[in-house]
Amino acid sequence: MQLDFSIVLGYWQVLLKGLGLTLTITLGCALVGSLLGFGLSLVQLAPSRLLRAPVRLYVEFFRGTPLLIQLFWVFFCFPVVFGLSISPYVSVVISLTLFMAAITSETFRGALKSIAGEQHDACVALGLSPGVKVLYVIFPQALLRAIPPLLSNVISLFKESALISSVGVADLMFVGQNLSNSTARPVEFLSAVAVIYFCIAFPLTRLVGLVEARLLRRFAY
Template sequence: MPLDFSVVLNYWPVLLKGLALTLAFTGICALLGSLLGFVVSLLRQVKTPLLRLPLTLYVEFFRGTPLLIQLFWVFFCFPVVFGLNIPPYASVLIALTLFMGAITSETFRGALKSIASEQHDACTALGLTSKVKVLYVIFPQALLRAVPPLLSNVVSLFKESALISSVGVADLMFVGQNISNSTARPVEFLSAVAVIYFLVAFPLTRLVGVVEGRLLRRYAY
């Protein structure tokens, strides 16, 4: 069968719906995971082993195991272990958020360590509470330093999200696979899916360089 990429145009609206779901999962899990990662990075600095050790195990587990296994574990094992009926969409949100939280916690941990000790001493001298210090002094500086790697994490999450098709979620990859199977044209549709992923991810990777070059060099200290 000769190649005919024009057939992709007939299914373009369906592919865009899959892309919209992929972007929705990426955005929601990136936001929730970044907030989780910041909290985890803060709690890992405490000197209490009973709190620090479980969080360290969580981070190392999700950073050291494939995301596909994490998706399968949440999707298939959570209902058995915890006796909960978790729908596919919820299991994907849980798995991607935990994965994003683990990798961003290391990003924030490095950013927090880069803040000079004089900043903490100044907060203590001014009599600021821990909540005020974290929200208005530490967090803004840590976020500024963490922006480039955080954007890189978001790009990685967007690309890794193609794995959620393995649990039956109708994202871009799932839609592309189904159409290629039903039309017997895998080259055309899988190539179109690859191009769509590239068109979304490439500008984000360029944005990382722009932010790092133009913003951090001017405002980070």
């Protein structure tokens, strides 16, 4: 078999469209999941065990089970259990958001625990309400400390999003598989897909190290 990677150039628009969907789903789920994860981290630090226990169970479940199983469960079982008909796109958004919320909650929990107790005491001394304290004092500091692991979580979510092709969502991986099957050129197209994932993930990975080394170590502590 003779390899001919030039054939990929003829389908660059299709691959770009699949990449656009992958990035849209990744960024959307990362944003919503991170906000939800911050809320879950606050609950995990609550004094009430009744509040902490179900959240802890949720976090450990989604961190301890494969994302592929979570995708399949939401796609196949969610309509049966709840009697709702959902599209594949909605099912993957639900799955990835819940997964992102679970892993980012641990990131924020560690960041929140690193905030000095004097910050909380100062808020009490100033008479700040709990909502104002969380929004204007705790959240900015926790976010600054959590930036490197949050970026790492987004990169992981971007790479894991290739699994959504298994439920028929036309992301980059799905497009690459279809093109490789229709053209009988799996090496060329799957290699091209791998290169695209790498070209996006690798610079972001380097960015994480740069942010951690040059910004957080100087200003966060």
